[in-house]
Amino acid sequence: MWNLPPSDTVLHVLSLVALAAQAMTAALAAGRRSMDWVGVCLLGCVTALGGGTIRDVLLGHYPLAWVQNPSYLALTAVAAFATILIARAVHRLSIAFLVLDAIGLVVFTMAGCDVARQLNESLPIVIVSGMITGCAGGVLRDILCNDIPLLFRAELYASVSIVTGLFYASAFGLKLNDEAWTALTFAVGLSFRLLAIRYKWEMPKFVFDDERR
């Protein structure tokens, strides 16, 4: 996440907005379980920053982004806390938050690919690194909320991340114009995710029942 070069100002701003948005939707999940104010802030931080943290721990990529730059903790905790005050507005704007979350998914995936690429990892690990960065925070949120992770059950979420990562990484060997390719990947990933939401595209489910045979 957010490990983008500072020159990529647009992407950097987008990723900050997406961090805040993920913390805010996590705060709503916390509110559905009547967590207290501290729990709301913790869940916001863990959800928004967890994906990048798991990626960095698995790749041995230290120091973690939020350890080096604790303002990410402040941003996500404040965003989660603010949600307590404006919960109804956040809920009413749920479509806006779906879009922001989709932006986060795509931007974090690209940033995760970049981190693995800088570490000279192989192509499959670059894709996996992007997927973990984009998706693992939501898995932590669902574990802490005592749910089966949504990621495993529904919607094209991990799939969007994988496709985005594949598309993004396919240019690594081609010496293409980086900025144009980043913008194109962003457009492709975001469109895919938004279309999947709009038309309720879903992965087929694997339903296995011990009894029925």
Added chain:
Amino acid sequence: MWNLPPSDTVLHVLSLVALAAQAMTAALAAGRRSMDWVGVCLLGCVTALGGGTIRDVLLGHYPLAWVQNPSYLALTAVAAFATILIARAVHRLSIAFLVLDAIGLVVFTMAGCDVARQLNESLPIVIVSGMITGCAGGVLRDILCNDIPLLFRAELYASVSIVTGLFYASAFGLKLNDEAWTALTFAVGLSFRLLAIRYKWEMPKFVFDDERR
């Protein structure tokens, strides 16, 4: 945790007692879910040692305390196992265990702050390091027991850890007498936690209901 200089004998002994106490209360939680003897010991170890472990993994602070000093594993596993034999006594002494747990919260928080300080982390990370050390073991326990973490739902627990860390760390720049400040922090943190228990102080909850609008 427990990474205190050996000279701080009092603190060291207190942290060992608190480790055992946390393993014992985790063992009771395991018994409520009818875990087997191995599960009881594992849950005791994970609960008591998990906070320091997560902190060290996040900060890249290797080797882990219990890897370097496996006697911590033995202490917590034996304490958890002993709880099976004396469960009624442990339950009857629940007030004593609340006090021991509060001591652990404060001592582990200070030790976590010390670790981050030795790694030259920034002040926010020092506080977060203390909070993770003091609180994350209980979160792991609740995840393994398939509960929403108590930390996110009730009581001043994380808050006590944050206040203790802030108070403790506020002296880092001041060249105060370390031992006196440690004792004072211990008294402040422990009093805060015990008062919170005694008078049932709670964080306000954030209750969000999708239906009601």
Added chain:
Amino acid sequence: MWNLPPSDTVLHVLSLVALAAQAMTAALAAGRRSMDWVGVCLLGCVTALGGGTIRDVLLGHYPLAWVQNPSYLALTAVAAFATILIARAVHRLSIAFLVLDAIGLVVFTMAGCDVARQLNESLPIVIVSGMITGCAGGVLRDILCNDIPLLFRAELYASVSIVTGLFYASAFGLKLNDEAWTALTFAVGLSFRLLAIRYKWEMPKFVFDDERR
């Protein structure tokens, strides 16, 4: 896991088979919860590779096996996916899978002991490293399926891993013939596990009820 010297061809092949088998039984667990195809593959990877991953993160042993050799990801994801197509056959062969899982438990335990030994860890950590490698993947699977980990509740599973590790490690100081000892450990561990399944040996449970006093 799988960090065996290439010369140990038999063990290496066994560990690959066991990886696939663990991914396939995890896929059945995913099917019982109606996860989608991506969730099935993710749960298969996490279950089969999670134990070795947690061990390596705790011991600071980088790079992780699957980062260095992403074919493990492909093997486990494909095995999990294939399970969707042949679920009934997998279920009908459940005894064969119990045997394969037992082989995995023993082989992964020995491999985990080897890793810790190469890092010059102390004997208790060698045993713990073996146990984490053999058992932690199943704990992750149960957490993601929103269950209390089976490991904590039933059967001789962790116990088999501990006994296998103790037996295996007892030869480290003796300069015994390595290959013979490995084969002997394999036989002892596998027999123990299969006997435990056949005769339904169980650890005693610790049942604690707050009410009844």
